[in-house]
Amino acid sequence: MSSIEYRQERLLSIGDVVAATGLGEATLRAWERRYGFPEPERVPSGHRRYPAEEVERILRVVAERERGIALPVAIERARLTPAPVPSLFAQLRERRPDLQPMTVRKKHLTPLARAIEEESAARAERALLIGAFQRERFYRRSEARWRQLSAGAECAFVFADFAKPRRPRGAPAELPISRDHPISREWALICEAPEHGACMIAWEPPGRSAPSDREREFELLLSVEPAAVREAAEAATALAAPLVPTVAERARNYLEQLPPPRAESQLRLSTAITARLLSSLRDA
DSSP, X not given: OOHHHHHHHHSBOHHHXXXXXXXXXXXXXXXXXXXXXXXXXXXXXXXXXXXHHHHHHHHHHHHHHHTTOOHHHHHHXXXXXXXXXXXXXXXXXHHOTTSOOEEEEHHHHHHHHHHHHHHHHHHTOOOEEEXXXXXXHHHHHHHHHHHHHHHTOSEEEEEEOOSSOBOOTTXXXXXXXXXXXXXXXXXXXXXXXXXXXXXXXXXXXXXXOOSSGGGOEXXXXXXXXXXXXXXXXXHHHHHHTTTOHHHHHHHHHHHHHOOOOOHHHHHHHHHHHHHHHHHHHHXX
């Protein structure tokens, strides 16, 4: 594969951008005609293709519009400001286009996350555990659980809108993110260990209303495939690096030395997570 073909393979279609931003195709085309934004590339077939950083600029415009900023001003700001570090969802979506997002309500994501957490704890392996909770208050509700999970982990850290970085004793490191950071819209759980790995990356599109917190909708990427889990873990570690370098370095060293799990181990993991999830739904 040539370098040009490789780059084209990693670009996103307009359908991918619609799924990632919540904007319609008509809106994207209208912005392009009127403001020259976004700026897609054209492949030989004539179809539009978008790099991940362009998606991040679109999301920045959406966030500015939600704050009441006029569209032309929001677009100009997005052009002049360097694109932020891509979100976990955007990076995994770009690198693994075979992972198709599913729309899932929060009330169903909660038992899924718990099933993955419980299966990880049951295997008693020295894992790398990473979480993204959007808001500190969401993490505090699960802090006792995550303290237990991190007790047997090789490295554990969580993202939320904490006031400052912290490394509390017997708990995951707390990494602060601002509310305009792309990851502030995400709920993520990544677990990678010597004999198993799983990740769920859920992104909450802007502008969607819900009658209650439990009914909030997320776009979910879910995988136990070793390559996808490693992509997610490396992306999260890169996001952690400027916040708490020592924690990111420990996670990076762990990943470099970790052999990929065997296929039969991942099959057993998938079956076990499914069984735990179905059991929790039965008891709900």
